[in-house]
Amino acid sequence: MEKDTGLLLYRNMLLIRMSEERLAQSRQAGLVHGACHTYVGEEAVATGVCAHLNQDDMVFSTHRGHGHALAKGVSPFEVMAELYGRETGCSHGRGGSMHLFKPEVGLMGTSGIVGPCILQAAGAGYTFKLLGKPNVAVAFFGDGASNNGAFHEGVNLAAIYKLPVLFVCENNLYATEVPSSYSSGNPDIYQRAIGYGIPGVKVDGNDAWEMFLAAGEAVRRARAGEGPTLIEAKTYRTRAHSEGMRDVGYRTQEEVESWKARDPIKMLRDRLLRDHTADEDDIDNVHNEVTARVTDDHQRAADSPWPKGSDALSHVYFEGA
Amino acid sequence: MKELTYTVAAREALDEEMARDPRIFVMGEGIGKRGGNFNTTLGLYEKYGPLRLCDTPIAERGFIGLAVGAAMSGSIPVIDFMMVDFILDAMGEIINQMAKMQYMSSGRLRMPMVLRGCIGIGGAAATHHSGSYYSIFSNIPGLRVIVPTTPADVKGMFRTALRGNDPVIMLEHKNLLSNKGLVPDEDYTTPFGQARIARAGKHVTAVGVALTVQKCVQAAEVLAKQGIEVEVIDPRSTSPLDIATILQSVKKTGRLMIVDDAFEPCGFGAEVSAQVGAHGFDDLDAPIRRLSGAFAPTPYSPPLEQEIVPSVETITKALYDLVKE
Incomplete structure (x- = not known):
């Protein structure tokens, strides 16, 4: 592993983690007005994939999308300001946790509906193919979405048109609180790729380096015109489905602890140190840098102005360039 | 002026706009080589090829959702859905995604796309081929719903739809398709919202x-x-x-x-x-x-x-x- 790559992955995962923990605190403090679905525990997936993307590659995400937004280059400031309902938020206060948009950096939207991101990523892939662009589109979705019709229709369409798309299933074992072992005839989602004639890859979604490698190959295939890849990242969310929700009755504390022991940030840190890719000072520097960034971004977000009520009706239709 | 049927007038608009704008492509069942169940794309496959005249599986939710992503990313999809009844499977994509995308992105994403196809009772088509759901669509902010009745209007309004930035649902009554009418020769558009x-x-x-x-x-x-x-x-x-x-x-x-x-x-x-x-x-x-x-x-x-x-x-x-x- 190159030092730059290793520290980039580490920094980006930490940025997501610390932003999410800040948001969880902010929700308790009353700064977040609606839902807050954190990505804690799953940071390696978005980080490993987005490390291969350019700004004009496109990401389509889910209700658990803060990590995807941050990994794609939306600043913590814009994500936090959005959850705080401020004009400076990445959706100017229209979206909150589940509707983060920043097309300027290829974050084409997180969504409160499970499934459509799969179809929309296929659509962006279609545009790239139609217009001869070298880009790729990525759909991030969960195990829950894999049992929705959008998964079948979207993956099949991308397969038959050989579109430059990555379908990244973050299998965190629960669709909200319903176990995927209960809701899937075959909980190994990557095996469904066979049914569509495309590669299906199983990855340890808590291992940033493994994610980085698997996504690299899928992106290479997509850019080379070889079509879509289905990646199943086995991972786990260690916080509640949504901040403030009861997190009991569907999983055991032992299970949560066993996944916390496989914390993706800790795992990468151990690897970086073990392989002498980076040393303690490097790691500390990243921590200091990210801590300062998140603290500052939170403060600026909390100090940001509210949107004007009179803007509530703008952009229902196109209003000119 | 020349006399054209409704179907041919609409097809002329599509053909001319596709020639003008390489971002336009059509998706639907049998709209490629076959030229469409109602001849909506007859002859266009030979002219524009399979990427721009894209046959689909019977997956209305899938290809409408795909078209939403295509519009978001810079192309102009036309969904040729045959019967409006068929796109009811895609109501979530239409209402939650297509219609709301400009608003949710604060106007940064444009949604130039057209869903077009037949409505109407007639010809013993029975209940899954006879819907007229313009009232339902008109209840949704973010959508444009057009119901042209003459060959001249369908050509002019289809052009307006293809040159615009809003998602448009163009509903064509099946008993109007073979009607003939005079259509101007020049490059004209017919605005929405003018009776x-x-x-x-x-x-x-x-x-x-x-x-x-x-x-x-x-x-x-x-x-x-x-x-x-x-x-x-x-x-x-x-x-x-x-x-x-x-x-x-x-x-x-x-x-x-x-x-x-x-x-x-x-x-x-x-x-x-x-x-x-x-x-x-x-x-x-x-x-x-x-x-x-x-x-x-x-x-x-x-x-x-x-x-x-x-x-x-x-x-x-x-x-x-x-x-x-």
């Missing part, structure tokens, strides 16, 4: 939608022989709705009937009626009347089928009664 006076009159205003515009004109011809002059208005789009033209007509006639094939409750007629009641109350000399399709699924057998839609005869009688009221 057309299909026939001028002074005794009563009849507002139709799609095929009922034609039926209202036929009823007006019958009544003209009895000295009753019906003004027939074709709104051409149900969203946006040109209520000003309707109000102006009611000011002149004092009487209003809305005739449409779709279901009456919470429907197009109710909307027009409420707006005229609110803004044209003093001009009314009689209650506003509606004549709509029956509040029932569409039956197959011809005697059953004809029972549930307004006919020229029932429209004629209802207009006569309204004038005498």
Whole structure:
């Protein structure tokens, strides 16, 4: 592993983690007005994939999308300001946790509906193919979405048109609180790729380096015109489905602890140190840098102005360039 | 001017716009080599190839959702859905995604895309091939809903849709497809939200939608022989709705009937009626009347089928009664 790559992955995962923990605190403090679905525990997936993307590659995400937004280059400031309902938020206060948009950096939207991101990523892939662009589109979705019709229709369409798309299933074992072992005839989602004639890859979604490698190959295939890849990242969310929700009755504390022991940030840190890719000072520097960034971004977000009520009706239709 | 059928006029618009703008592509079942179930794309596959005339699996939710992503990312998809009934599987993609995307992205994403295909009762098509859901679509902010009735309008409005940035649902009544009409030769567009006076009159205003515009004109011809002059208005789009033209007509006639094939409750007629009641109350000399399709699924057998839609005869009688009221 190159030092730059290793520290980039580490920094980006930490940025997501610390932003999410800040948001969880902010929700308790009353700064977040609606839902807050954190990505804690799953940071390696978005980080490993987005490390291969350019700004004009496109990401389509889910209700658990803060990590995807941050990994794609939306600043913590814009994500936090959005959850705080401020004009400076990445959706100017229209979206909150589940509707983060920043097309300027290829974050084409997180969504409160499970499934459509799969179809929309296929659509962006279609545009790239139609217009001869070298880009790729990525759909991030969960195990829950894999049992929705959008998964079948979207993956099949991308397969038959050989579109430059990555379908990244973050299998965190629960669709909200319903176990995927209960809701899937075959909980190994990557095996469904066979049914569509495309590669299906199983990855340890808590291992940033493994994610980085698997996504690299899928992106290479997509850019080379070889079509879509289905990646199943086995991972786990260690916080509640949504901040403030009861997190009991569907999983055991032992299970949560066993996944916390496989914390993706800790795992990468151990690897970086073990392989002498980076040393303690490097790691500390990243921590200091990210801590300062998140603290500052939170403060600026909390100090940001509210949107004007009179803007509530703008952009229902196109209003000119 | 040249005389074209409705289908050919629409196809000309598509062909000319595809030649002009390489971002436009068409998706649907059998719209490639086959040229479309209703000849909507006949000859275009040979001209533009499989990427731009893209046949699909029977997966309406899938390819409409895909088209949403395509529009978001810079192309201009046209979904040729054959029958509007088929896209009900995609209502989530239409309402939650297509219609809301410009708003949710604060205007940073544009949504130039057209869903086009047939509506209407007729030809013993029965209940899964006879829907007319313009009232439902018109209830959704973010959508444009157009219902052109003439060859000239379908060409001009399809062009407007393909040159615009909003998602458009273009509904073509299947019994209008083979109608012929004069179409201008020049490059023209027909704006949304501007009604057309299909026939001028002074005794009563009849507002139709799609095929009922034609039926209202036929009823007006019958009544003209009895000295009753019906003004027939074709709104051409149900969203946006040109209520000003309707109000102006009611000011002149004092009487209003809305005739449409779709279901009456919470429907197009109710909307027009409420707006005229609110803004044209003093001009009314009689209650506003509606004549709509029956509040029932569409039956197959011809005697059953004809029972549930307004006919020229029932429209004629209802207009006569309204004038005498």
